[in-house]
Amino acid sequence: MPAAIISPAACEQHLVPQGHPERPKRLSCVNDQLLSSGLNLAIDMLDTEAASDEQLLRAHSQAHLDKLNQLDEQLQQYGSQPIMSYDGETFLSPKSLNAAKLAAGAVVTAVDKILAKKYRSIFCHVRPPGHHAERDRAMGFCLFNNIAIGALHALEAHGLKRVAIVDFDVHHGNGTQDIFLDDPRVLFCSAFQHPFYPYTPTDVDRAHILNLPLASGCRGDEFRENIHDTWWQKIRAHKPQLIFISAGFDGHADDDMSGWLLNDSDYDWISQQLRQLSDEIPQCKGIISALEGGYELPSLARCTVAHIKAIANLSGF
Numbered sequence: 001m002p003a004a005i006i007s008p009a010a011c012e013q014h015l016v017p018q019g020h021p022e023r024p025k026r027l028s029c030v031n032d033q034l035l036s037s038g039l040n041l042a043i044d045m046l047d048t049e050a051a052s053d054e055q056l057l058r059a060h061s062q063a064h065l066d067k068l069n070q071l072d073e074q075l076q077q078y079g080s081q082p083i084m085s086y087d088g089e090t091f092l093s094p095k096s097l098n099a100a101k102l103a104a105g106a107v108v109t110a111v112d113k114i115l116a117k118k119y120r121s122i123f124c125h126v127r128p129p130g131h132h133a134e135r136d137r138a139m140g141f142c143l144f145n146n147i148a149i150g151a152l153h154a155l156e157a158h159g160l161k162r163v164a165i166v167d168f169d170v171h172h173g174n175g176t177q178d179i180f181l182d183d184p185r186v187l188f189c190s191a192f193q194h195p196f197y198p199y200t201p202t203d204v205d206r207a208h209i210l211n212l213p214l215a216s217g218c219r220g221d222e223f224r225e226n227i228h229d230t231w232w233q234k235i236r237a238h239k240p241q242l243i244f245i246s247a248g249f250d251g252h253a254d255d256d257m258s259g260w261l262l263n264d265s266d267y268d269w270i271s272q273q274l275r276q277l278s279d280e281i282p283q284c285k286g287i288i289s290a291l292e293g294g295y296e297l298p299s300l301a302r303c304t305v306a307h308i309k310a311i312a313n314l315s316g317f
């Protein structure tokens, strides 16, 4: 079955201050690598609409949406290209809210397409990222929790019973944990550097939340061994009808955002393993992955393209 990418051009219009790591070039560098690899010829490129308020409000409070709408209104009243701080690290520009709604809408569209049996894997090439956004607040460069909005669309609009979210960004997916803390329909697996940003509680006593803290200096063998021992069996037992991935590449040794020392082959390994799991679990209808972190452009571009190939089962391409 074919694979697809959803890459809304307007996600590049979310602007941040000079020197901020979560910058528009993160998307264009991956697009360049897709073209030079020729992978764009083997994979469909799909359009998306912005997520609706109803879809956003499955994951977020009305107060959170109201606050972002209010900031957006203020931004529309200023001239030129103002950039407003939300919390000192998360920013909004006049087109940020639209970009964020498209980023969430991409994951919603991916769910619709996979459940219509049109595709087996879809990568959402989006920004702002999502996994730090909690029910009531934006944080860590994230405005809406894209992957959570997609997972809730699968559960609430399509009536799925169980999904899994695997988060291999180097930072803990605190927002996703916050949204699904009391929702055992969602098995949430997050591997992250610890102790490290966002410093929110990770020792939660929930059977459906598998937090895997790994110290600074973590290398591929330690990463693979721990994930193999703690996640795969639990994911099989959960029998997810969809596997979602929060794909962050900021644990790469070339990325100075963190102290992890992963390399290209480690990201390829986890992506291949997840695709094999999705093929092996009879109930699983496919994989939906959304971009989270990754700030060193060459490693981000290489690892993202390898990740898309792996989940599309096109590694020989």
Ligand SMILES: [Zn+2]
Pocket (backbone or CB within 6 Å): 169, 170, 171, 248, 250, 292, 293, 294
């Ligand atoms: Zn990250």
